[in-house]
Amino acid sequence: MVAKNLVCAIILLLLVSLGQAEAALNAHYYDQTCPQAEKIILDAVRNASMHDPKVPARILRMFFHDCFIRGCDASVLLDSTPQNKAEKDGPPNISVRSFYVIDDAKAELEKACPHTVSCADIIAIASRDVVTMSGGPYWNVLKGRKDGRVSKASETRSLPAPTFNVTQLIQSFAQRGLGVQDLVALSGGHTLGFSHCSSFEARLRNFSSLLDIDPSMDLDFAEKLRSKCPKPNKDRNAGQFLDSTSSAFDNNYYKQLTVGKGVFGSDQSLFGDFRTKWIVESFAIDQGLFFKEFVNSMVKLGNVGIIENGEVRLKCGVVN
Structure with missing residues (x-):
């Protein structure tokens, strides 16, 4: 009886704690x-x-x-x-x-x-x-x-690097309580992104001892990026938008991955791994599905590491 009451008390405590966690935001x-x-x-x-x-x-x-x-x-x-x-x-x-x-x-x-x-x-x-x-x-x-x-x-x-493979990305997101679906959905934020050459030029030249260009990259696309990132490159602002419709939040980012036009190695790897490829394909086909999952993942991300003993800063750059 005592054990039963103890179990009930623990369950009640957990339910109260969960309720408080949800009520925090x-x-x-x-x-x-x-x-x-x-x-x-x-x-x-x-x-x-x-x-x-x-x-x-x-x-x-x-x-x-x-x-x-x-x-x-x-x-x-x-x-x-x-x-x-x-x-x-x-x-x-x-x-x-x-x-x-x-x-x-x-x-x-x-x-x-x-x-x-x-x-x-x-x-x-x-x-x-x-x-x-x-x-x-x-x-x-x-x-x-x-x-x-x-x-x-x-x-x-x-922070996840543009050179990460899928295993590294999954581990990084898991440390924040985010799953594989969240990883692929939140990566879709790159539909608005821009990158300087330094973050992807290793894919364009001397990629490995056997290959000059990353084999997962479309060759014509690689040549286009090479022209934007010449060697030597005196333009520190040179780079490439991560999506061909860079000012629109859409699913074109995923469509580009399916044809080898991901700018980051980490992005393109999502289409080359069985754990994430099917999600990329689903989002490339169905923009509504991407939007739905992106919202769900943004809400989850927004709940990461919420602190109760913080402050409301008077100026965002300095503590009170």
Whole structure:
């Protein structure tokens, strides 16, 4: 009887804990305290995107890079100090830029509803907005995240690299509680991406002792990329969009993978591995399915590493 009561007590405790975990974030978190929050963020994102077409891709990448390090706590926004080099100055984040968009939204939010909306929530909402603005799906962003106080550039080494194979990608995503379906769906964010030559030129020349070009790459496409990334290359901004419809959020990224036109080795590997190939093919055929799974995976990603003892920063670049 005692054992039975103990089991019941443990089950009840688990159910309560799960309920609290789900209650930590909700779509209506600011309905009473800052009802205009989402409009203010959308206006900032829209204004910035009008002046710089790379903003949508950078905001979406910012969300991924933030959540993948310490969870979705806006640690990617903290500025470096003389005592600490922060995430935004780590090699993978140098090209993210567009941090000013989040800062602009935060400044307006502090005027409208001071010390209320976290920087982490601003990134999450802005990432949804850039997807929707680019023709992708809309979803209700769960809110209520708190901002972290720690940011270390050294930790950006754990971000998935463009040279990763599928096994490495699966392991990286699994460490964040994300599965194979999430991996392939979230990789679709590259439909808005751009890459500098340094991230893929190893696929174009001297790929191995036997092959000059990565054999998984379409030869005509490889020649096109070679012309954009000559040796020597004096243009530091030279590169290639990761999708031929780079300003539209669509499923063309997956269609390109099926014909060997993935820019990153990590992207193309998704079509070369039996664990992920069928998902790539499904998304290439059915854009609606991709949109549905992308939304599901973005919601899951947005729940990674939620902290309860954080703060709401007054300025996104510094702790209070």
